[in-house]
Amino acid sequence: MKITKIITHHLSHSLEHPFESASMRFLSREHLLVEIHCDNGLVGWGECLGNRLVNDALIKSMTPHLIGENALDIEPIWLKLYNVFRDQGQRGATINAISGIDIALWDLAGKYHQCPTYQLLGGAFRKKIPVYATGGFRMVGEDRIDSLLKEVSEYKTQGFNAVKIKIGFGVALDIESIKAVRNCLGSDIELMIDANHGYDAIDAARVANAVSDCNILWFEEPVTPESLSSYHRLRQTQPIPLAGGETWHTRWGINEALKQQTVDILQPDVCGVGGLSEARKILTLCDIHGVRCVPHVWGTGVALAAALHFHAVIPPNPPSYGNTPDSPRFEYDQTHNPFRQSIIRQPLTLNEGYLTVPSGHGLGIEIVREELSRYAPNS
Structure with missing residues (x-):
């Protein structure tokens, strides 16, 4: 071939x-x-x-x-x-x-x-993946708190039981935003925060300690990805589990980050870490270093499908014999993207908080070429 x-x-x-x-x-x-x-x-x-x-x-x-x-x-x-x-x-x-x-x-x-594809990667531990809503970006020209609360209220109404919001817009504003969102969501919905490396270690710790009573599931990319020592220091100076890794690449880059005890939760993206080949190797590093793997996902239906196949083969750790293996939550981007699902013939639709891993040959998707032409630049 x-x-x-x-x-x-x-x-x-x-x-x-x-x-x-x-x-x-x-x-x-x-x-x-x-x-x-x-x-x-x-x-x-x-x-x-x-x-x-x-x-x-x-x-x-x-x-x-x-x-x-x-x-x-x-x-x-x-x-x-x-x-x-x-x-x-x-x-x-x-x-x-x-x-x-x-x-x-x-x-x-x-x-x-x-x-x-998941069969060739070693077989699926699960074929239904629970999701969390990624959103909470700062809308240009809108009041930060008002627009954020309106958005997360919609996620709550839609039935999401886990939400991630963006921070990194200033210590005081972030603290106010996080507390307002937690109050809006209530105590039953999981909440994660993502600074997109918008802080240094000092201010990241200030934010984390100030919202430590908000039951934050993880604090994602608090500092720049190159600053491994800052990640390590933050794990000692604040109580929230640290997550990162979407901009760390290959087994070599991620191994160095894990050796330096930077994160509790690793977030490789199959479209950036080196593909499915490299992502599969990184699962071994997670086992060796004792960190959770909760992949990052950002893209079209092709990226979603590839990520679902990767989620399927992430082994439960520790194994849960006799029960359905626990699954890391799937990052389900909620920002506007008109071609995310339209470019594939059968959209990957949410069903009671889960996405189903495609079961067709390969990634299990069919591309709609007319949509590729429609969204080609200058078309």
Whole structure:
């Protein structure tokens, strides 16, 4: 099954209501898909995390190294690309590009063997994944507290029993926001906070200690991802479990972070960590270092499907014999993205707080090409 062609698809949509995290402003939704063709007619799909233009340039540079390769040689292809491009970066865009290619190859492998990708990854511990709502960004031009409470009230009405909000907009404002949200949600709904590395260790600890009575499930990306020592110090100076890892890449980068005892909860993203191949290896590191794996998810239906297959194979730790294995919650982005689900034929819909892992061949999704054309930039 030889690779004959690689196509990238740019997706873009300008937002009528821009929003902000602590580290960036979102004026549009921007994503890049990878389509790999083989000589037997099979086609596989992947997605890259991060800047679509940079990812596209790297994938085009990688394409000559892929044409003619056997698409089932997933591990050799991964290592070949990493070795050739490691001098351009052992993290970031280089790994984002490899991730999209790797996911497409796993999709192809499932289609070739006529089984779901999770089966090839070792088998599913679970096929229904509980979700949490990701939102709570700062809406541009709106009052922070008012718009935030209106949004989380809607999540409560919709039946979500776990919500993550964004912080990193100033110590006093964040403390007020977190306390207001907890009061709005009540005590039964889980609450997580994500600073998108908007603080240093001193102010992150100030926020965490001030809201320690709000029953926060985790404090995500409190400081910059490069500052491993700050993560380690924060675990000693505040009581909330720390989470991070969406911008740590490959087994080597994540192993170093875990060796330095930075987090209680690791959040690799299959579209950025190195694809499903690398994500599977990182599960072993989680076992060795004794941290939970609760993956980060951000993207289109392709990213959602790939992440669901990864969630399916995360082993319960400790094992729970005789019961349904516990599952890490699935990050279910609630921000506006009109093509998130429209580009796949059968949307991944929420059912009583759960998403079902696709059971078709490969990732189990079918792409709607008309939607790719509709949301192509300048279309």
